[in-house]
Amino acid sequence: MSTRPVIRGSAATPVTPYLGACRPHSWFPPARRRLLLQRPRRIPLAVPTRYFTASQFSRLAEVNNVFNPRQQDRESDDVDVCIVGGGPAGLSAAIRLKQLANDAGKADIRVLVLEKAGELGDHIVSGNVIEPSAVNELLPDWNKADNPSRFENATPATHDKMRFLTKKGSIPMPAPPQMNNHGNYIISLNQFSKWLGERAEEIGVEVYPGFAASEVLYKPDDGSVMGVATNDQGIARDGTPKPSFERGMEFHARVTFFAEGCHGSLSKQVINKFDLRRDSQPQTYALGLKEVWEVKPENFRKGEVVHSMGYPLPSDTYGGAWMYHFGDNLVSLGLVVGLDYPNPWLSPYGEFQKLKHHRLYKSVIEGGKCISYGARALNEGGFQSIPKCAFPGGALIGDTAGFLNVPKIKGTHTAMRSGMLAAKAAWDALNENKDAESTIFLYGYEDALRESTIWKELKEVRNMRPSFHSPLGLYGGILYSGLEAYVFRGKTPWTLQHKGKDHEATKHAGQKPKIEYAKNDGETSFDILTSVSRTGTNHEEDQPVHLQVDDWDQHAREMWPKYKGVENRFCPAGVYEYVEDESKDVKVRFQINAQK
Helix, strand or coil: CCECCEECCCCCCCCCCCCCCCCCCCCCCHHHHHHHHHCCCCCCCCCCCEECEECCCCCCECCCCCECHHHCCCEEEEEEEEEECCCHHHHHHHHHHHHHHHHCCCCCCCEEEEECCCCCCCCCCCCEEECCHHHHHHCCCCCCCCCCCCCCCCEECCEEEEEEECCCCEEECCCCHHHCCCCCEEECHHHHHHHHHHHHHHCCCEEEECCCEEEEEECCCCCCEEEEEECCEEECCCCCEEEEEECCEEEEEEEEEECCCCCCHHHHHHHHHCCCCCCCCCCCEEEEEEEEEECCHHHCCCCEEEEEEECCCCCCCCEEEEEEEECCCEEEEEEEEECCCCCCCCCHHHHHHHHCCCHHHHHHHCCCEEEEEEEEEEECCHHHHCCCCEECCEEECHHHCCCCECCCCECHHHHHHHHHHHHHHHHHHHHHCCCCCCCCCCHHHHHHHHCCHHHHHHHHCCCCCHHHHCCCHHHHHHHHHHHHHHHHCCCCCCCCCCCCCHHHHCCCHHHCCCCCCCCCCCCCCCCHHHHHHCCCCCCCCCCCCCCCCCCHHHHHHHHHHHHCCHHHHHCCCCCEEEEECCCCCCCEEEEECCCC
């Protein structure tokens, strides 16, 4: 039998919650109850009472009396729309849904956002140039001086520079039209995500940071998505429950949006289950590494946007770098490396450290202070790699679906717009199909995407990234991309294909020259552990390691002779490592350096 503790408003109130006068004990695990019921929130006026449903707390054991935490019942809650991911796409979807609901006098529509980071924006690295078309539509007064809730940290982009770098030189290049930043803003995407979260809560969205969705829930009758479950808490490194163990919570929803970003774990499951890539080319990826520096005032040029190609990357490797001047003496700089690079000796982290010693970048950051570091994967497949985005019970939005415009080097506006389009489609579908037990399919979302500016701009640049796969490599790609940008403008009758999956491009170590990286000086370039210390990443000392290898020795036997430790080099956080071990067949042992 389930019970219903009452919660006033669309989210928890800041006052002491009502926990049931007739019950001698709480039926929510203590820490989870505090998070769900006692987190201070802005509460919209005149919002009807909503409920959490909770099943009886039970502790079951196997026949041998060994406690299996997964046998314990999970608490559950019913919402209208559940959004996995509190980035720009997920929050834009949530805001648009509540705008539509509130305007229609249906403030009781529940929209819930689950974000794995402890606070919104914590997993998003600062420094971004945003095209404001989507946020102008979603929140028209977002940057107006007379709006007390405006986003205050937007720096107008004032001028652009495009350079082709050699080891010691810098050659000016014409910036293609897609990279014209007139009217755009340089922002901290971390701060922008926090600000979007505040706007979402103001209109009644329930936002729960610190809740990582770990399982997709499916209806037993038709297999459609019916929501997600959050991860269990209080699990030791060896998988056994600690005294603080709490079972995860289920959120059942008529519509579930996945806004996890690039290559999200739940998104991959949904894509595979519903074969959403059946009509698209394989997705291709890049690794972006980024730092934010506080620089000397005399080196700061507020609003300047710099992009470069060439050095330090070899000519058979796709990528580029940037430097944005924003805020008060802050500079975001970084390097993107396409993960179809052929040389297994290449280290994206090492290339990034080398980049900062080029005079174009060093002249700005010299004498400054590096204050943060981060890295993330990016979708680069573009138009050819967009999967089917709607499935029974939900949709993929934002970078989960791969809406990054690679030549424009922007994806925030497309991510936000996709969330807004999905929200409108969900709103229409929920109003048309009021049977709470029926399955929702967002046909309108697929149609809206194809009629949107997202589709138009990605189709227009669809041939630029694949053009770098020609025998001419970097130089052939630059030449062809110039023709596309200035002459063809996406109107060619052909669509170039991606060469294949990224890992298929990797050559054996004996086929490529070894790359030696100079020792970092500790002022401009840094060792990887120093950089990781600037990420703010921290985990429980005894939590399970989420990276798993089925057979450690077999992996080393198969991979080490071919690639000589490519895992050491491709990870921007030093997680993977081969260490000498004379007891092993190949004289090395593969390990994962989880935090201890």
